[in-house]
Amino acid sequence: MAIEVRIPTVLRKHTDGEGKVSGEGSTLAELFDDLGGRNQGLHQALVGSDGQLHRFINVYLNDEDVRFLGGIQTPLQDGDTVSILPAVAGG
């Protein structure tokens, strides 16, 4: 199962500068574990110690916000594209 993951500029320090990486997993959690196996920093940037997605990281499956799908347990299929964007927020 190859999933394409689009990495934003701010997280490319964890991917040797690559804007797109490929990973494996039948859920988002498995995909991030797979990516994290190669780079723990990327995993820490996406997933909290509680195992949930960080509040200020937006993750999209084929352009849908995964918060409205299954969150970190969202199922993935071969050929899916996952996009990551840090939230734009402030006060």
Add this chain to the structure above:
Amino acid sequence: MTRAEIQGRIDLDRQTFDALVAHARSDAPYEVCGFLAGADGQVNRHYQIPNAARSMTFYTMDPKAMLRAMNDMDDSGSELIAIYHSHTHTEAFPSATDVELAAYPDAVYLIVSLQDDTPVVRGFDIVEGKITERSVFVDGAQAPGGNR
């Protein structure tokens, strides 16, 4: 007026500047937010993004609208130049929350303040918690930074 070290500038045309102020006023007292994009530092695209928080003191861009704007920039070969939001009751200087949540070190953070009768727009780089200010120019003339 709170100040930071000034490094560099950001250039806007009058139409863009006026559009930022109009957007800020359109939902006052709630904060608004959006992106400016273009090429070589020249703004040619303005995206108004809904503030999902619809708050007077907080903003968070609607995730899907934000993704659509980012994809449009990719598709059109534009680069993100600035992230803007409004402060309806405070000065045009980054709040502690703005600094804490600033995740786009390559963008200029523009803040539109409606605190005084004359709107003030100021620009900042926020990189790893450090604020530096950019002079804002409108049609080549330096925009006033306000009295406070």
